[in-house]
Amino acid sequence: MSITPIVGLRRIYGMGDVELEANRYFAKDLTDRERAIFEGAVTLGALYHQFIGAPVSRDPRVIEALESCMEACMALQPYKEKVEVRIRRDMVRGEKKHPFDYETLRGKHLDVRVTSKFGAARAVLRMRYIPEIDYTLMYVESIAEDTSK
Template structure:
């Protein structure tokens, strides 16, 4: 057992895969909301988010969509909000793959973070 495994010994591989994806999604949400963005910076912001989150332990893939269908302020940008984000993080721990999702749910009026799927491979 590696020294890192000692800290997670109370989690199953399934729980660890979910944990790694969910903690990364929480970091993404709290790190990037409020970021100024417009059509000119949209692609570079998406790439920066994806690249930085992929650095986290057990993260296999990150896909970010940003919906900029809001009016820019007088300075030519909007502040990124949770309702603009549609994110899918794929995390893997050993042979368990978890997909953690965040998207705005109209009926909840909330950018919900949830487990989309978990499977052993």
């Protein structure tokens, strides 16, 4: 478990002035692992609350556009290495029967994996529907730390 003091952040991780200033607001004993998890969790929560309710259909063009949009937008957040979004096509209702017949995106449609890296830690967080508990669960899938730094 590593705790990176602010004075070493610029030297070790190449942090700029804005990152150093932002880092001052975090608890001094926050580990790189905890911060990587925090940054990934912020992204999962933001994705869920920003995109739930978006109109969706089984049209592959609509689904692929929405997946790409979510990935690109969420990848803009700090410390993201990778954002993967899949909309479960099997969970989306069929074709439109009339102009008012469309579905809106729900949590159970999403299968998301976010990789965030802070300092020496890399966290992979996941959000997906778990049928056994009938819930879209956000959880830490894995965490690793590069001890060579």
